[in-house]
Amino acid sequence: AGTLVSNTALDFTGTPVSAYYASAASAGTVTFTKINKVAAGTPIYIKAASAGIYEIPALDGDADATTGNLLKGLADNTTDLRSTEGTKYYVFGVLNDEAGFYPVSTTSKLTSAAGKAYLELTAGQASARSIRMVFDDVTGINTVKENDGNETGDNIWYTLQGARVAKPTHGIYIRNGKKI
Secondary structure (H helix, E strand, C coil), X not given: CEEEECCCCEECCCCCEEEEEEEEEECCEEEEEEECEEXXXXXXXXXXXXXXXXXXXXXXXXXXXXXXCCEECCCCCCEEECCCCCEEEEEEEXXXXXXXXXXXXXXXXXXXXXXXXXXXXXXXXXXXXXXXXXXCCCCCCCCXXXXXXXXXXXXXXXXXXXXXXXXXXXXXXXXXXXXX
């Protein structure tokens, strides 16, 4: 995962890498909307299904719209950032083994590298510590299959993604067709 601002239009269609733009934000939660065809100079967040090196084809045609993108950045130049009372900046990084967007200080300047994107939020959209990321292309369970009679349903637990778990911990699970 990471951020990117390319000086070449890119087509993520059919690749194992997903591209997103930041379409909305409120109280420290930013919604990322999937985009396949990215115009040159568009700041995006990217994530791959697994670690590796991937080739993303250049876009030959029209790009998808990214109206209201809260990600900013330049393909060929650095950007100096310093949060203020009204404008909060967040850069992507890893802190204590947690990847995410973290706030830029109000007391010292941070330089965002060329080709990297950062979040620019209003004070009302921002959070003090980090940003909660929500992806609008991630879906949950739509239907629950009834027990086929081969197993007793009383002790079978599933995550919201449908994976069976032997011993649930904190969180929401499915058991006997109900969210618990």
